[in-house]
Amino acid sequence: xxxxxxxxxxxxxxxxxxxxxxxxxxxxxxxxxxxxxxxxxxxxxxxxxxxxxxxxxxxxxxxxxxxxxxxxxxxxxxxxxxxxxxxxxxxxxxxxxxxxxxxxxxxxxxxxxxxxxxxxxxxxxxxxxxxxxxxxxxxxxxxxxxxxxxxxxxxxxxxxxxxxxxxxxxxxxxxxxxxxxxxxxxxxxxxxxxxxxxxxxxxxxxxxxxxxxxxxxxxxxxxxxxxxxxxxxxxxxxxxxxxxxxxxxxxxxxxxxxxxxxxxxxxxxxxxxxxxxxxxxxxxxxxxxxxxxxxxxxxxxxxxxxxxxxxxxxxxxxxxxxxxxxxxxxxxxxxxxxxxxxxxxxxxxxxxxxxxxx
Ligand code: SF4
Numbered sequence: 001x002x003x004x005x006x007x008x009x010x011x012x013x014x015x016x017x018x019x020x021x022x023x024x025x026x027x028x029x030x031x032x033x034x035x036x037x038x039x040x041x042x043x044x045x046x047x048x049x050x051x052x053x054x055x056x057x058x059x060x061x062x063x064x065x066x067x068x069x070x071x072x073x074x075x076x077x078x079x080x081x082x083x084x085x086x087x088x089x090x091x092x093x094x095x096x097x098x099x100x101x102x103x104x105x106x107x108x109x110x111x112x113x114x115x116x117x118x119x120x121x122x123x124x125x126x127x128x129x130x131x132x133x134x135x136x137x138x139x140x141x142x143x144x145x146x147x148x149x150x151x152x153x154x155x156x157x158x159x160x161x162x163x164x165x166x167x168x169x170x171x172x173x174x175x176x177x178x179x180x181x182x183x184x185x186x187x188x189x190x191x192x193x194x195x196x197x198x199x200x201x202x203x204x205x206x207x208x209x210x211x212x213x214x215x216x217x218x219x220x221x222x223x224x225x226x227x228x229x230x231x232x233x234x235x236x237x238x239x240x241x242x243x244x245x246x247x248x249x250x251x252x253x254x255x256x257x258x259x260x261x262x263x264x265x266x267x268x269x270x271x272x273x274x275x276x277x278x279x280x281x282x283x284x285x286x287x288x289x290x291x292x293x294x295x296x297x298x299x300x301x302x303x304x305x306x307x308x309x310x311x312x313x314x315x316x317x318x319x320x321x322x323x324x325x326x327x328x329x330x331x332x333x334x335x336x337x338x339x340x341x342x343x344x345x346x347x348x349x350x351x352x353x354x355x356x357x358x
Contacts, residue, residue: 008215013182015211020191023198027054028061030190037186039113039138040071046133047098047125051091054197060089071113074099075106083266083341090344092267097125115139136189144176145189149196154178155228156200159217163229171228200224236310240282241275243302243313243346244295245353248331253350255340257328263306268340270349271326275311287318287326294320300352304345313345315353 021033029045031037044064048057063085068074074082079099086095101124105113113134114120120131132145146154151164154174160167175192182188199206207219218224246254255268273285286295295318304311325331332340334354342350 009178009180012178012212012215013188016191016195017182017184017187019211020187020194024190024194025054025198028058028065037138039115039134041065042138043071043101043113043126043130043134044098046130046137047094048089050094050130052089056089060086070111071102072106072111074102079266080341084339087267087341088344088347092264092341092343094125096266100124101126113138115141117141117143133189136185138186140184140186142179142182142185143189144172144179145193146172146175147193147196149193149200150175151196152202152228153192153196153200153212156205156218156224157212157216159221159223160227161229163231165231167228236305236308237277238279238310238312239275239277240279241273241311241313242282242285242316243270243272243349244287244290244316244318245270245298245350246290246318250331252331252333253337254325254329255332255337255342256326256330259328264343266341267346268342269346270353271329272313275313277309283314289324289326290318290320294318298353302345302349302352311345313349315349317353 024030024033027045029038029041041061045057045061048060048064064074067081067085068077077099079096082099083092083095086092086098089095104123105111114123115135115138117131117135120126120134121128126134129145129147132143133147135141135143136145151168151171154160154171155164155167157178158170158174160170160174162170179185179188179192195210195212199210203225205224207213207216207224210216210219213219216224218227244254248254254271256271257268258264258266271287273282273287276282276285295316298315298317301312301314303313334350337347337350
């Protein structure tokens with residue numbers, strides 16, 4: 001990286017590490033200053049923190065280490081229980097991979113995470129970012145973990161005007177040079193991310209508190225808040241469908257385990273129609289196993305934004321006789337729903353339906 005002189009890098013590293021020593025946040029998975037991190041805790045938190053925030057992850061992390069104190073305990077758990085404990089965190093493929101990864105670490109590595117970035121990359125659910133984060137934070141190995149926070153800090157520090165994602169290689173190179181040869185790789189990785197999360201924030205960066213303010217190019221140029229630039233997002237297609245609150249004479253409701261591969265695999269749902277891009281066609285759909293009339297729209301709907309489409313499900317109630325269970329269907333009492341792995345979308349539909357159905 002020609003934009004920052006090599007001789008300056010040591011000073012920048014010392015400045016960032018000193019700042020981190022003074023301002024590091026306490027997190028349930030973070031080792032106390034000077035203590036060794038627990039690789040199981042680091043791995044679990046890194047997988048949970050993808051796509052969500054520290055505040056959201058805290059209670060989930062505590063629940064997991066309470067239920068499964070070691071990676072071996074998690075490996076021995078039933079997948080259903082792992083999915084139930086994960087319910088609400090989203091991106092459920094991660095929970096399935098988490099379980100698989102725990103099993104591989106237990107069976108192939110004797111219950112100890114490998115310290116090497118390449119060996120970590122071979123484990124289920126661990127990509128380049130997670131491998132670098134775990135190698136450095138858990139094992140103090142030199143590795144450069146570039147998350148969204150680090151992307152923002154580097155784009156600004158070097159005033160990289162090129163938009164994401166094209167600027168990723170330049171950002172990676174910049175991050176690698178800023179981290180090269182630092183004396184405390186685990187702390188440096190966390191400090192870099194922490195700077196982005198707490199000082200170099202997306203809006204109104206607090207440059208006056210930043211250990212790198214003297215050398216920051218975007219601060220000098222006055223365009224920090226505009227960086228990193230991003231190419232406009234493509235509009236996502238919309239999909240539509242119906243979800244059903246079906247109750248029996250005992251006051252139980254029907255839920256159904258999804259067996260098909262892909263989205264929400266292995267999770268439970270309220271019975272739902274297919275999800276179609278054609279809104280009119282979706283409005284004409286029903287569930288084959290519901291006989292006769294008795295279904296009515298409750299006038300409420302739930303929306304969810306998936307990676308590749310936005311979904312809107314109308315909530316319907318069925319009060320006719322529903323004696324035949326569809327494949328994967330079971331009857332449960334409404335207060336038992338929390339013991340099943342229902343994604344947030346379905347939890348929300350159930351809450352809305354329970355409030356309005358009657
Ligand atoms: S000086 Fe401001 S813009 Fe530059 S890295 Fe620090 S907080 Fe970010």
